[in-house]
Amino acid sequence: MEKWFVASKRADFNKIGEVFHISPVTARLMRNRDLTTIEEMQRYLYGSLSDLYDPHLLKDADKGAEIIKEKIEAGKKIRIISDYDVDGVSSNYILYQGLKRCGADVDYKIPDRVEDGYGINEHLIEQAAEDGIDTIITCDNGIAASAQIAYGNSLGLTIVVTDHHDIPFQKENDEITYLLPPAAAVINPKQKDCSYPFKSICGAVVVYKFIQVLYDLFQIDQKESEAFLEIAAMATVCDVMPLFDENRILVKEGLRRIRQTEIVGLQALIEANHLEDKKLSSYHFGFILGPCINASGRLTSAKEALELLLCKDKEICRQKAEALTALNAERKEMTADGVKAAKAYLESTGHAKDKVLVVYLPDCHESIAGIIAGRMKEYYHKPVFVITRTKEGLKGSGRSIEAYHMYQEMNKIKECFDKFGGHPMAAGLSMQEDRLEEFREKLNTNTMLTEEDFVEKVHIDVALPISYLSESLIKEFELLEPFGNENTKPLFAQKDLYIKGMRVLGTTGRCLKLFLSDGSQTNIEAMYFGESDGFLEELSCFCGKEEAQRVQRGLPHHIWMDVTYYPQINEWRGQKNIQIVIQNYRFKHQ
Structure with missing residues (x-):
């Protein structure tokens, strides 16, 4: 079930259009993204690296950099310990390259997802002590590792934490106490007393900022730190950070530079996925390149992805990139099987009716549990644990x-x-098997969720007739890129479109092409990339098999549609035409 809402934020759209030489539609889209002042809009449209925040504002960044400088100059051994996802691998890469540039004796360790689990643990700390390591720097983890860091301190290690996850807390009698780890320095913008103005940066951006502070200490030109921008941008998108404010600038800049990237491994990954001739967008970071890096941390070792990024040999990079791409294809297959099993489990046990869904798949590879949980959440529109x-x-x-x-x-x-x-939208856990039913029961007993919360809300930017679309307007929407979390692709809507015909495209049957008309003079082609079988079944349920077949064959009928969509320019054999991509639809009799 869905509820459609059209945004109703007010502003003088004509005036904004005049200031920025854009259409009132694009002005409205900016206002819908909570931009209120001309200054904010200027930064949104044309923000550059000079608009990024001062890294020295990060609490403990100067303190941490001083500690590391001292260790480097004393020739002490430093070890980086990161997470095994894209943000962790990216953070590790930036720290490793940055510390090397400062002359550090540095190595890295990425916990094994299965053997070690998430973050720094006692075993990794003991191993570091045995290896003669003096200082550990964490990245994209460490904020919740108070006991482990205290243990590291007792072994004489110096530990610097860089992280971006929520600070653990205890709540007693409505009083919240935040639990910071006893590290030599804790660099995390989410700390209450951290004066950094933008809290929503990923782990890789935290270390990018930290390296900038370190470069200042070593009097290394800040221009050099810009070599990390495309990696920081990819991590920002893959960690689903909000794409506004500073993140927007970083991702825009990273995408601008990626074609000229000097990271041979990244170039090889682009080629392994046949993207060398494509204009890269945040979509390619989040759904093609990022998942290849993630696949190693999921199915083998994230070390492979980091080694690809650090590798300078073109041929070796090509082999490694192809291996990661093949691994990602395997991961996709496993995910598809896992999604089927999850649906079957929920329906057969009756747990699909719960408010908080707990799916038990004992034989599922633990590394894809999060992806399956995400798919289940989209399907049921409820919180899901796998x-x-x-x-x-x-x-x-x-x-x-x-x-x-x-x-x-x-x-x-x-x-x-x-x-x-974890944080509001995602979490990880480990527990004993005998706790599973208690966990399910307590989550569902405690929850204040209502049926209304499970109704998917479709937020429409503008009710825009298809007759209003033009090539220049669609081109103008590119000003709003990169799209992603909290800066979504614009969503438009039109009521009362007549279906003149349709056909299923491709061998998989996952793509449907429709020919629509607004009932007057405007005809348009539309693509639907959901399950075409589901679409056709829904049509039959709505109007009966016979009428549905008339619709499909393009014979006269009485079925119309309301749709939400985004427009695009389709180029085929040198010909350009405007088409829409349908996101949501409702059938109606006319």
């Missing part, structure tokens, strides 16, 4: 909806977990 069985007990990943703060809800039942962490 739990798998491992040697140490159960592990799980959760994905949430807007109305449900996942980390806070888990915090209320922390007795169920051996370990857990």
Whole structure:
């Protein structure tokens, strides 16, 4: 079930259009993205690297850089410990290259997803001490590792934490106490007393800023740190950071530079995915290149992805990139099987009716639990946890909806977990098998979610007739790129479109082409990339088989549609034409 809403934010769209030489439609789209002043809009449209915030504003960045400088000059051994996802691998790459540039004796370690689990642990700390390491720098983890860091301190290690995850807290009698780890320096913009003005940066951007502070200390030209921009941009998109403010500038800049990237491994990954002739967008970061890097951390070792990025030999990079791309294809197949199994589990057990869905797939590879949880969340529009069985007990990943703060809800039942962490929209956990039913029960007993929260809300930017579309207007919408979290692709809507005909395209049957008319003079081609079988079934249910067949064959009928869409210019054999891509639809009788 869906509810459609058209944004109704007010402003003088004609005046904004005049100031920026854009159409009132594009002005309205900016206002819908919560931009209110001309200054904000100017920065949104034309922000550059000079508009980024001062890295020295990050709490403990100067302190941490001083510590690292001292260690480098004393010839001490430094080890980086990161997470195993895209943000972790990217953070590790930036730190490693940056520290090397400053002359550090540095190596890196990425925890194994299955053997070590997330973040820094006692085993990794002991190993560092045995290896003669003096200083550990964490990236994209460490903020929740108070006990482990205290243990590292007891072994004489110096530990600097760089992270961006929510700060763990305890709540007693409505009083919140934040639990910071006892590290020599903690660099995380989410700290309450951190004066950095933008809190929503990923782990890779935190270390990018940290390296800038370190370069200042070593009197290295800041221009050199710009070599990390495309990696920081990819991590920002893949970690689903909001694409506004500073993140927007970083991603825009990263995409601008990626064609000239000097990172041979990244170039090889682009070629392995046949993207060398394509205009790269945030979509390619989030859905093609990023998942290849993620696949190594999921199915083998994230070290492989990091080694690809650090490699300078073109031929070796080509082989490594192709291996990661093949691994990602395998991961996609496993995910598709996992999604089927998850749906079957929920429907057969009756748990699909729960408000918070807990899916138990004991044989599922723990590395894809989060992806399956995400797909289930989209399908049911409810918070979902996917739990798998491992040697140490159960592990799980959760994905949430807007109305449900996942980390806070888990915090209320922390007795169920051996370990857990996360933020409003996603979480990870480990627990003992005998706790599973208690976990499910407590989540559902505690929740304040209502049926209204499960109704998917479709936010439409503008009710824009298809007759208004032009090539120049569609081109203008590119000013709003890069699209992603909190800067979504514009969504338009039109009521009362007559279906003149349709056909299923491709061998998989996942693509439907429709020929639509607004009932007057405007005809347009439309693409629907959802399940075409589901679309046709819904049509038959709505109007009966006979009428549905008339619609499909292009014979006269009485079925019309309301659609939400975004427009694009389709180029085929040198010919250009405007088409729309349908996102949501409703059938109606006319």
